[in-house]
Amino acid sequence: xxxxxxxAEHESFILGTGFIVLxxxxxxxxxxxxxxxxxxALFFTTPSKIALAFYELLLDGTIEKxxxxxxxxxxxxxxxxxxxxxxxxxxxxxxxxxxxxxxxxITAANATPRIVFLPLLILWFGIGIWxxxxxxxxxxxxxxxxxxxxxxxxxxxxxxNVVRSFGANEWQLxxxxxxxxxxxxxxxxxxxxxxxxxxxxxxxxxxxxSQGLGYMIASAATNYKVDVVFxxxxxxxxxxxxxxxxxxxLESRLASWRPETxxxx
Amino acid sequence: xxxxxxxxxxxxxxxxxxxxxVLVLAWELxxxxxxxxxxxxxxxPSLIATAFKEQxxxxxxxxxLAVSSQAFIWGFSFAVIVGIPVGLVMGWRRRVEYSLDxxxxxxxxxxxxxxxxxxxxxxxxxxxxxxxxxxxLAVFPFVFNTFAGVKSTDSLLINVIxxxxxxxxxxxxxxxxxxxxxxxxxxxxxxxxxxxxxxxxGEFYAASEGIGFAISQAGDTYRLPEMFVxxxxxxxxxxxxxxxxxxxxxxxxxxxxxxxxx
Numbered sequence: 001x002x003x004x005x006x007x008a009e010h011e012s013f014i015l016g017t018g019f020i021v022l023x024x025x026x027x028x029x030x031x032x033x034x035x036x037x038x039x040x041a042l043f044f045t046t047p048s049k050i051a052l053a054f055y056e057l058l059l060d061g062t063i064e065k066x067x068x069x070x071x072x073x074x075x076x077x078x079x080x081x082x083x084x085x086x087x088x089x090x091x092x093x094x095x096x097x098x099x100x101x102x103x104x105x106i107t108a109a110n111a112t113p114r115i116v117f118l119p120l121l122i123l124w125f126g127i128g129i130w131x132x133x134x135x136x137x138x139x140x141x142x143x144x145x146x147x148x149x150x151x152x153x154x155x156x157x158x159x160x161n162v163v164r165s166f167g168a169n170e171w172q173l174x175x176x177x178x179x180x181x182x183x184x185x186x187x188x189x190x191x192x193x194x195x196x197x198x199x200x201x202x203x204x205x206x207x208x209x210s211q212g213l214g215y216m217i218a219s220a221a222t223n224y225k226v227d228v229v230f231x232x233x234x235x236x237x238x239x240x241x242x243x244x245x246x247x248x249x250l251e252s253r254l255a256s257w258r259p260e261t262x263x264x265x
Numbered sequence: 266x267x268x269x270x271x272x273x274x275x276x277x278x279x280x281x282x283x284x285x286x287v288l289v290l291a292w293e294l295x296x297x298x299x300x301x302x303x304x305x306x307x308x309x310p311s312l313i314a315t316a317f318k319e320q321x322x323x324x325x326x327x328x329x330l331a332v333s334s335q336a337f338i339w340g341f342s343f344a345v346i347v348g349i350p351v352g353l354v355m356g357w358r359r360r361v362e363y364s365l366d367x368x369x370x371x372x373x374x375x376x377x378x379x380x381x382x383x384x385x386x387x388x389x390x391x392x393x394x395x396x397x398x399x400x401x402l403a404v405f406p407f408v409f410n411t412f413a414g415v416k417s418t419d420s421l422l423i424n425v426i427x428x429x430x431x432x433x434x435x436x437x438x439x440x441x442x443x444x445x446x447x448x449x450x451x452x453x454x455x456x457x458x459x460x461x462x463x464x465x466x467g468e469f470y471a472a473s474e475g476i477g478f479a480i481s482q483a484g485d486t487y488r489l490p491e492m493f494v495x496x497x498x499x500x501x502x503x504x505x506x507x508x509x510x511x512x513x514x515x516x517x518x519x520x521x522x523x524x525x526x527x
């Protein structure tokens with residue numbers, strides 16, 4: 001009876017982790033009940049082998065070296081997109097002319113996967129860190145800009161008029177009403193931007209690169225080291241899940257009043 | 266007066282168009298007269314236009330587009346076929362939700378393109394590898410948007426079906442699916458973007474044909490005008506598909522007009 005109550009209380013946690021554990025166990029046990037043909041075995045690995053490869057790569061410093069390079073591209077690109085996207089979004093939300101002027105480019109760039117610009121960026125900035133920083137920037141800047149802009153647009157007109165009536169200038173209006181009201185939107189934009197930034201790091205390092213976790217994955221795949229591929233993929237997965245869920249937590253605390261919508265990443 | 270009203274109404278369109286025209290003209294003039302263009306490093310609109318005309322008349326571009334869209338359509342269709350039922354069941358069965366939600370959320374939040382090299386090596390450079398990649402990226406918006414749609418279904422309607430003796434099937438077909446449809450279309454809009462990423466990365470990585478391959482090859486051989494043509498065409502397709510979904514969303518669910526989720 002008591003275990004039943006415990007189960008009922010923690011049902012979602014037990015089922016959620018149980019499913020993942022079950023999947024991993026099933027994956028691990030495939031070689032036990034099925035001998036893969038030789039061609040397939042080359043592409044196959046198990047969770048235990050991945051864990052072992054992770055441990056070895058961690059010990060010999062490979063992960064640290066690649067992680068460091070990827071982290072710089074990620075942080076610099078995301079930082080740059082915050083520096084550009086936030087102010088531009090704020091101004092676009094307040095100025096209709098600027099909004100109309102920039103709208104065609106932003107609509108087009110937002111709909112197009114920015115990854116297509118990678119060959120161009122490599123051509124212009126070489127295969128060093130700059131092409132990676134800029135592809136991260138290109139991916140992350142639009143969600144930030146658009147969300148900031150949406151936040152400014154959705155500010156309550158009454159509040160704006162009140163502050164105006166009491167003689168506030170544009171700068172004070174921004175500080176007192178617009179910025180605080182846009183924060184939940186900006187945080188939502190940041191969450192999307194983190195996802196795009198990590199995507200940019202991964203793909204940017206796939207091509208014309210000699211360092212970084214993306215390079216580690218691509219070169220391991222070419223050498224059929226499937227376990228190393230999964231080590232890289234797992235690191236990226238863990239980072240995105242931790243970062244986006246942390247921001248999501250912040251977001252739901254700041255904007256608990258917003259209606260529930262579908263998850264987006 | 267009437268001309269003025271007309272302008273006020275279509276202000277956004279006119280300013281947008283003139284902004285594009287001015288930018289293109291400035292780009293052309295600056296690179297013609299002030300900084301003469303180095304064709305290996307930069308290009309200008311007139312050269313892009315020439316390349317555009319050549320490409321459209323040639324057969325290669327159409328072939329590349331056909332190859333890419335074939336993989337895209339396969340992957341996307343499977344994403345619809347798998348994603349919507351999974352989302353429906355997740356939304357309606359609490360235990361299924363509890364079991365699948367953490368796992369699928371983790372996958373949705375991760376950059377699954379990281380698996381691209383593996384997919385291409387396992388499934389080959391043909392349609393299968395790219396379609397699998399598109400499926401993997403595009404399926405999650407369908408799952409989670411369908412899920413959110415089911416969750417937001419009006420419980421009054423569900424009670425009505427129950428009161429009038431409707432079965433499980435009536436519930437799905439008459440209430441849940443119609444009220445979920447706007448969410449699914451919003452999901453499709455997100456899935457298009459993610460699917461395109463899959464195609465492009467797959468073709469950048471390893472391919473011998475396709476629009477992504479055409480772009481990266483033009484870049485590798487310093488044919489900038491052709492690369493820009495590829496980028497512009499891809500961009501036009503992306504905008505057209507996204508706007509189509511947005512229109513569709515507004516037609517079948519006009520009340521959702523304000524809630525932008527990008």
